[in-house]
Amino acid sequence: MPAERPLVLLTGAAGRIGTAFRQAMGERFRFRLADLRTEGLALTPGGGHEIVRLDVRDAAAAAEACAGAEAVIHLAADPSPTADWASSLLPVNVNGTLNVLRGALAAGCRRVVFASSAHAVAGYPPGEVLPADAPPRPINLYGVSKACGEATCACFAARGLSSLAVRIGAYEAPWLHAHPDPHDLRAYLSPRDLNDLLMRCLVAVDIDYAIVAGVSANHPNRFDLAATRTLLGYAPRDDGFRVFGVTPPS
């Protein structure tokens, strides 16, 4: 009899990333699909999944959602680069991440995978190739909120909760097709590459804390992928310039 699939809490499960991941990985993991609104959460193939309503601003609800989960993929966030700090980025992105980490630690989860963003390092010169864990240099408060989330993950790693922060680049989206700008394509991330990367983040062992590069195998690339390849065996298959038929900058 095969071992039971591990239970993974997926926050922000109704978003684009969560939807693609649960559809691709529904037979490998059991999911607890959590989001502010649950009506969009169709069950994924494979069965055994759960759906819960979760507002990550609610610490008790976040703790409850973690109970029994082996790992958490924390995608829930206000994704708007122009979001307001006090009314949204602080309660949702900063405190929401703290609530999920506290809940996961209390529940004895083995791993939290945090959806950070390339916005955390958007302030470096556009042509520069960055190490995956370049010191934060955001240009907006959304990026600040993601840098805070990374630091909070590191803090909980020191308390025994292993965590990985994924600096997600320009995830496949309609606006990329409308305006395939070379700067975005250097940070392009295809759904199948992110699905593979998140899966590797869930199952990797012997890691306390790391920041990894969430981009496809773009040439040229915003991030140096070497450390992420070595750490996780990540082998991205897509290249933004090829996907969009754009000649790379020389």
Added chain:
Amino acid sequence: MPAERPLVLLTGAAGRIGTAFRQAMGERFRFRLADLRTEGLALTPGGGHEIVRLDVRDAAAAAEACAGAEAVIHLAADPSPTADWASSLLPVNVNGTLNVLRGALAAGCRRVVFASSAHAVAGYPPGEVLPADAPPRPINLYGVSKACGEATCACFAARGLSSLAVRIGAYEAPWLHAHPDPHDLRAYLSPRDLNDLLMRCLVAVDIDYAIVAGVSANHPNRFDLAATRTLLGYAPRDDGFRVFGVTPPS
């Protein structure tokens, strides 16, 4: 006739660092000495200084305190490594720093010097020598709050407000004399070295944003001082192991 001394807003002016700095630099700068409680703020030599009551949790008050200042040294913070997040670290350290940066940008200040902390990187192995700008790796929420402050500084630098974050180590204190632990002495920072470093942070030109190492010339040292020496001409004179008569670890 000598040029008028530049006006520097000093938040947290009544604390140990603020007190030492204004006493040493009162003839070079005019100070606006700001703190939650003003009764401890004796005027410094040189005259022309101001004293204002400031709670950095109050955004309007922080903006008002910045008016007319050429630069800001932002020391105000809850300094306790065990402080509570929601009731103190978040409103005082995180939002207080955002309030000061917003005020300084609106007031047209030329530079903000932010008192970050070696706590932002306390999670690296104890014997490791860190670059001044090592990616944050805090082990407590106080360190998280300082990492958030650094990221907020970087964000405002992108908006045109130059800032420097100083990762202050083990600043001269009675407890160091009682228990001169080698781990602390690697991060020792004497008052005269910090005074010199903060002065250099105020007057340096052509810097948008940087994180610098706030430690004396300890051997061995928690931080590699090379980048901070090059950037600012910082030339610390003290060595914690000599100051405390402790044999360095081999």
